[in-house]
Amino acid sequence: MDALASTLRGIVRAAAPIVIAAQGELITERAGVINLSLDGSIMLAAMTAHVVARTTGSLVQAVLAAMAVGAAVAFVVVFSSIALRLNQVAVGFVLTILCADLAIFLGKPHFNQPGREIPTVPIPILEDIPILGPALFRHNILIYFSLILVVVLTLYLYRTRWGLTLRSIGEQPAAAFVRGTPVNPLRYVYTLVGGSLVGLAGATYSLSVKLGWKEDLAGEGWIALAIVIFGLWMPWRVMLGAYLIVGLRSIAINLQDSNTIDLPAQIINMLPWFLMIVTLLIATSGVLHRLERFTPERFRPTVHRFLRAAPPRAMGTTFEKH
């Protein structure tokens, strides 16, 4: 019982930065922009948060600084795409490498120093619910934020007018333009929002999940990017994907530690990715459509929405009026 609760709690906590970064990238891609720089910008933001927290002593300033770093990198992506007509993928790749190197270089003096931690704030009453209480309601504010973000973003995308507009500019910008949407200004806004969430994910690492600044954050950004695809651009599924990956990762580590099986670490670490590919294969094969055919007429739209596997159609393209 306790073991289950603490395992779940560990997963929710360890996956929080990936959840936040992936939701940020989801917002960006839904608006039609690919910000590929996640791996580097998370490292740079994490390092920034750590250093600011140590030098100023203010956790709030540390978090804001990290978000500013994420937003700044995102600005480079969207500006070079819309104003300079550069390729988003190319710019993203360059920024990934640049930011990672910059984080390592600038962070060197602060390497392996003890980090400052955001205090845990259990929520009274709710924390006493069996299993779910400790799993969901004994965290710090950033972890709570990762949970709230998913709920709010889902409502925003599917229930509000602005959310509809956000989806429309990433799908068919010309049609959105005809309906009075300022496509490019909104792409700036949403890319910056997405980027600041990526920065926040960095802060969540260095101020909570992996205290302090180490270089072992490399790779986390790619995981977040992959999970957006795996979750087919839907907040709930992206979150589940993040929990799945982190859960499998911790199982792998436990198995290794307890020496129950004798496999090289690399093989076990590959397991989540293998599973992800299999899931994607199933999702894009015809199997699910057949499933849809057998569902009763009444539920078909719901099932259809859940199973459909389409990226935002205008992702990575630019839009201009003649």
Next chain:
Amino acid sequence: MRVELQHISKSFGRVWANQDLSLTFEGGQIYAILGENGAGKSTLMKILSGFQSADSGQIVVDGQAVSFEAPTDAIEHGIGMLYQDPLDFPPFTVLENFIAGRPGGFFPDRQAARGILLDLAQRFGFDLDPDAYVDSLTIGERQQLEIMRLLSLNVRVLILDEPTTGISAEQKAQLFDVLKSLAHDDGLTVILVSHKLEDVIELCSSAFVLRQGRLVGQQQIPCDISTLVAMMFGKIVARQERPMSDLGDCVLHAERISLETRRLVVEDVSLDVRAGEVIGLAGLDGSGQNELVRVCCGLLRPDRGAVHIGGREMTGQPYHRFVKHGVAFLPAGRLEEGLIGGMTLTEHFALTLPSRAPWVNWIRARRTAGERIERFNVKGRPGSPIQTLSGGNQQRFALSLLPSNLRLLLLEHPTRGLDVESAMYIWEQLLRRREEGTAIIFISAELDEIVAYSDRILVFFGGRVTLVDDRADMTADRLGELIGGRM
């Protein structure tokens, strides 16, 4: 409401799409905008609807000069447009499409929007489920949705750019009833861009004719079709009688083809085609004709049955093997499947011309491009990217890419969206190939075209076929019955 376009000009690079155009539209009337492919019809309408801005000239609404920065400005002045390529969101529901762009609060009032949508649908007799996803609708239904959306925004001038391409005859009749009612009962101005002169004569009270970006004149309707044709092309084009040619050897032998797709079961289709023969495939969209054509060139593998090309069994072989044996396929989705968006005309030839060398012979590609552009009368330069050509010119170009000496040529909607002259021109080219012994199989939604050019006709209905080889049965009326499933 009275709308005037005054001295509108617009150029793209060196091409004048519109040159000093002045037109006036009165309320309660249905106007036609006519002109051959690339005449500048779409461009002019996009300017009137605020989608593009003119280089010079102005728009006057009820005596007031207005300027449109964006389509919403035009909508505010009561001008709305249904675009040639549907501008909607396929993965969204009908209701979401309807709500997008409507004024309202942060949380849209879905119930109210649903009410407005259903009321409009009821008035026009449209059968649309608000919760259906738009990617499951036909082109005709997507059009109906867009028309209702525009009307709900209180549009007084409704522009439709080629609304009748790709919709069924029934949907077309319904659309025309709606347009007539809007103009005559509600006093709206309707502007119809179309190539189909029969439609224009049936529906419109006046036509503006454009040629190469200039206004040729305005013609009151009723009038003879030939009057309009003469204005559009400056000369009367007569339908050509085609000489009967002797049929040659069997080119295609398809035996009991059966296959199942997500939407349709095609069963037991057999067909023999001899050199020089022209076979027309008729039927509602998605009745199996596209599947048969794709089986005959190796793009689809049949579940059962066999395909022989020139006496050689080819079932299940890949497309490029078919190409080697003299089969060519021209798909309907020009930019999706046929041509490569972003590449220039010359680059297309560099890709297509047969060559063993590992490098590109640009000199030859450029020379061939120049020659073919001239021979096929394509309005474009060797260096223009393909997507900047107008639809009709893209089709001519696609045709000019085909190798000579084909055994079998398969075409989907070879003249869809083309003006009368371009269509005649394309058929002239096709019939010339027929004289050289190429067998032709084509799909068309135009029964007149099928009747005029086919030696034999296959009518598809729900995956089953009826062969029509008796001349007496080859009338549009009889085919219409078969297409509707009546035997």
